Amino acid sequence: MLSLTAALVLSLAPSRFLAPACADDPMSVVKTTVNQALEVLGDKSTPLAQRQDKLRQIVAATFDFTEMAKSALGYHWKEITPAQQQEFTNAFIAFIEDSYLSKINDYTGQRVNFLRAANEGAQYAQVNTDIVQPKGEAIHVNYRLLQENSTWKIYDVTVDAISIIANYRNQFNRVMNNKGYDTLISDLKSKQAALAASLANH
Numbered sequence: 001m002l003s004l005t006a007a008l009v010l011s012l013a014p015s016r017f018l019a020p021a022c023a024d025d026p027m028s029v030v031k032t033t034v035n036q037a038l039e040v041l042g043d044k045s046t047p048l049a050q051r052q053d054k055l056r057q058i059v060a061a062t063f064d065f066t067e068m069a070k071s072a073l074g075y076h077w078k079e080i081t082p083a084q085q086q087e088f089t090n091a092f093i094a095f096i097e098d099s100y101l102s103k104i105n106d107y108t109g110q111r112v113n114f115l116r117a118a119n120e121g122a123q124y125a126q127v128n129t130d131i132v133q134p135k136g137e138a139i140h141v142n143y144r145l146l147q148e149n150s151t152w153k154i155y156d157v158t159v160d161a162i163s164i165i166a167n168y169r170n171q172f173n174r175v176m177n178n179k180g181y182d183t184l185i186s187d188l189k190s191k192q193a194a195l196a197a198s199l200a201n202h
Contacts, residue, residue, distance in 0.1 A: 026125040026145050027117035029152050033062070034112050034129070041107040052101045052199065059100070064146055064153040065093045071156070072168040076176045084181060091188045098195035109134065112141075123147045 040054050069089040070077050077085065115128040125145045130138040144156040156165045175184045 025117075026127050026143075026152050027114065029145070030117075030127040030129065030143050031114045034114075038112070041104065042109065048104065051104060055101060055104065056097055059097055060093075062154055063096075064148065064155045065089060065096070067146060067153075067155045068092070068096075068165055071165050073172055073176070074169045076173065076181075080181055084185075088181075088185060088188075091185060091192060095188055095192040095195070098192055098199060102195055102199060113138070120144075125152065 037055075037058060040051060040058070043051065066089055069092040070085075072092065073080075073088060080088065111132040113130045113132060115130060117125060117127045119125050123146060125147070127143045127145065129141050129143070131141055132138050140158075140160050142158045143154050144158070145152045146155045147153075156163055158164070172184060175187065
């Protein structure tokens with residue numbers, strides 16, 4: 001359930017090809033762009049490859065992948081070199097994008113209710129939403145945002161109180177602790193390459 005829901009929420013983000021949302025209001029950012037992205041996800045008449053390209057732009061424009069990569073690696077981030085940090089960030093971005101682009105057809109008309117926004121310090125905020133399923137209970141999704149140069153960017157998403165980044169951190173930490181960075185980056189690149197090949201065949 002986490003991976004399928006994450007596929008949806010990581011696609012619900014602002015895009016360079018969509019009208020910009022208010023940069024100084026986290027709720028406006030999330031609400032405006034989620035509604036716009038739902039139109040892209042629901043547009044079954046557009047070829048899959050074109051929708052994937054649009055969603056790739058959406059993700060690249062909105063998520064703070066450097067912060068996400070740093071957080072996903074946890075305390076191990078300081079143990080690797082700047083070159084390795086960049087290598088890991090690039091691999092992590094490609095893996096995240098391809099992971100969720102492969103789930104694009106899982107969207108089946110879910111609606112989103114926007115509940116509340118709250119500041120969490122001078123530069124941080126959280127926007128709470130519910131994804132309403134056609135059948136079953138709503139899924140609670142919270143967007144965590146960081147303000148950078150007057151622009152709000154998403155750096156984590158929680159699904160029913162489970163952090164997507166924390167979930168990756170647990171997996172990455174196990175590999176780093178047991179086998180080291182070389183194995184982690186090799187595994188990450190291999191998984192991303194397999195996903196990319198799968199996407200190319202659709």
